[in-house]
Amino acid sequence: MSKSLLVISRQAPWSGPGAREALDIALAGGAFDLPIGLLFLDDGVFQLSSAQQPATLQQKDLSANLQALPMFGVEALYVSQRSLAERGLQxxxxxxxxxxxxxSSISALIDRYDQVITL
Structure with a gap:
């Protein structure tokens, strides 16, 4: 039986490769039918903003990768309510x-997964 994996994405989409790497890990795990979840925490919540303009910062757009998550079987998607509120995105x-x-729900979520990767 496959071990479950939780990927915690903590970086904004424009702050470096961490956001893209977290999505790549989640997509790869989903492609191999690994039970996988993705948690957006801290600045990682900026990835969920629908009003991003990555070309302004000469960055690649992550929205296609995000939209592909359910197609790859990654449907357990979570976000920190506190992180959203702290950044005015609630x-x-x-x-x-x-x-x-x-x-407290985030702590319980982390405990449910066999493996946790934070980027």
Whole structure:
């Protein structure tokens, strides 16, 4: 039986390769039918903003990768409610259907997975 994997994405899409790497790991795991979840935490919540303009910063757009997650079987998508609130994003629409979690729910989520990767 496959071990479950939780990928925690903590970087904004424009701050370096971490956001893209987290998505690549999630997509690869999903392609191999690995039970996988993806949690957007801290600045990683900026990846969910539907109003991104990556070309302004000469960055690649991650929205296609994000939209591909469900097609690869990555449907367990979560976001930290606290991280959204701290960044003023709690009322903005998300580019993905994600479950909003409080801090205690995040702790319980992490405990449910066999392996956790943080980027």
């Amino acid at each position: 009322d903005q629409p998300s580019s993905l259907a994600v479950e909003r979690l409080d801090d």
